Amino acid sequence: MKRFLTFLCVICITSACNDKGAKEVIVEQSTKEDSLISDYQLDVYNFNEFESFLTKKDDKIYVVNFWATWCAPCIKELPYFEELNSAYKDKDVEVLLVSLDFPKQYEKKLIPFIENKKLKSKVIALDDPKMNDWIPKVDENWSGAIPATIIYNKDKSQFYERSFNFEELEAELKQFITP
């Protein structure tokens, strides 16, 4: 099945199939000991395509974190988002890690990072150089510094231009969980 999916992806790329609007980056790594091919598919969006991740109207709570592999405070807080994701995923909470890595770093740094850290939360990449256009659409008060996080559900949304530890992050999330 996995092979079939890989095959499908390759077909998709070679035929420039872009119906979901997301570009796909595939990295193939083969080790010398065995010839197992591990591949990781990274979905890359421009802001227009990405915007739907900030406006979902279902019953879930979304925790959207903007980060990059080069951002030290982001890397430091990433485990707390992972912890939150595993602790609350059966409570209709979804963590989304939005990488702002440079496109030329996707294969060299971002994908190896995701694989090495075995990130369980969904990771996507946002690649849109027109930052002055889209940053205010994420939040009017965002200066553009990362890390930055949005927690939202269909009723309300809260933006944070700051770093978190797990307790702080969980406390913010709990404001969204109705008892």
Place this chain on the structure above:
Amino acid sequence: MKAVKVLSSLLLVLVLSAFTISADKAVDDGYDIGDIATDFKLKNIDGKMVSLADYKTAKGFIVIFTCNTCPYAVAYEDRIVALDKKYKEKGYPVIAIMPNNPATKPGDNFSAMQKRAEVKGFTFPYLMDQGQKIYPQYGATKTPHVYVLQKTTKGNEVKYIGAIDDNYQDADAVQVKYTEDAVDALLSGKEVPETKTRAIGCSIKI
């Protein structure tokens, strides 16, 4: 009754401290357009101290908070050099300030700053914000973060805050040069077309 008094004075203290916190926050937010920017006396990579007041003939300044270690700052290094070359002669020199705490970010320590400036051929002062006293007054949150100041009788007035241009990835794909447009407008006595812009950057390391 006494308990009530104690409670209410406690409450008063709480309320007052809440006010203090919000007052501090307002200061933390830094400058807005039209504010007068503070001068400083910071150590340059050549060991000399630099102040805005040293520039007697300048018409204003392009103050840029930047550093060695942020990929966005690095992506803009050549463009910062170009800005200085273009506008120093016209009266708007670039003054670069490194706001990070080098204890947190060793790649931004003084000798690393000297090396980077030499490699990239910085034509402008590259100052260490020793003790991190200056960037919070400006309200810089990230690198790179630009403040265009115009010398007025009141002091150095903030005329533009934000990004260098609208494409960090590719200098050739830039459509709007925000900082240049701001300085050009000031040089020709016009209003700055876009006074505040935003860009992704690395948060300043404390």
